[in-house]
Amino acid sequence: MDKQTISRDGTTLAYERTGQGPAVVLVSGAMSTGATVAPLAARLSNGFSVIVYDRRGRGESDDTAPYAVAREVEDLAALIKTAGGEAALYGISSGGALALEAAASGLPVRSVAVYETPFADYGGAEERAEYTRNLTEALAQGRRGDAVELFLTLTGLAPEMIANARQSPMWAGMEAIAPTLAYDDAVMGDGLVPRDRLASITVPVLALAGAASPEWLRRATRAVAESAPQGTYRTLEGQTHMVDPEVLAPVLAEFFASQV
Structure with a gap:
């Protein structure tokens, strides 16, 4: 990241800006930094001025305690x-929940696009609460590896794959940003689609899901679109939660250009 800005609480945020045109800010999800969405930024930079940043506590950005979702909204501001x-x-993913909250908070946002924000449109509050309790305990005890494992289990990763991941070179980097799992957990709230909050968004919302993703993710994504007054739902053929930037970028470009 070659640039810095200061959030309201004094936290230094690292970011990069590429391209020319209307501004678009890309928000990464859990266990990721701005580098995760950099390939998408490259594909959008022909028509837009794209900002990629490390969310607080990740990569080259600083952090300031205590955490609150409102602080991350101020970061976006x-x-x-x-x-x-x-x-x-x-x-x-959970970065979509943050983007939606920013729009609901009244930031000067033209439009919002999200990809597979993992809300549920049905029960599951008890399972979510158990995850929050276990995550909080693991982080409080300094068991960062266990915190990462809890998150990967929540995403549905098989135990043998998690065991392999623990032995991989990437594991140290995952442990380094493990405390931010609590941030994404807070952004997701109780895990259910925040219908009342979404109903307060006054700008167009495009909610995208992969046609090859689990049905519950597509259902939740549709619920996001239905809850926003100007919401649109769309699926991308052949895509999963690991969406291909080559497929995603043209869809986003068309949507963002239509709102300028």
Whole structure:
């Protein structure tokens, strides 16, 4: 990241800006940094000024205690200010929940696109609460590896794959940002689709899901679109939660251009 901005609480945020045109800020999900969405930024930079950043506590960005979801909304406000005072937002997975919350909070946002924000449109609150309790305990005890394992288990990764991941070179990097799992957990709230909050969003929302993703993710994504007054739902053929930037970028570009 070659640039920095300061959030309202004094936290330094690292970001990069590429391309020319209307501003778009990309928001990464759990266990990721801005590098995760950099390939998408490259494909959008022909028509947009794209900002990629490390969310607080990750990569080259600092952190300031205590954490609150409102602080991450203020982070986006600072980035939008650097972009010229208005921007579109794209968020993937739990980053989508943050992008939607920013729009609901009244930030100067033109439009919001999200990909498979993993809400549930049915029960599951008890399972979610158990995850939160176990995650909080693991992080409080400094068991970062166990915290990462809890998250990977929540995503449905098989135990043998998690065991292999623990032996891989990437595991150290995952443990380094493990405390931010609590941040994404907070952003997701109780895990259910926040229908009332989404109903307060006054800008267009595009909710995307992969046609090859689990049915519950597609159902939750559709519920996001249905809850936003100007929401649209769309599936991308052949895509899973690991969406291909080559497939995603043209869809986002068309949506963002239509809202300029």
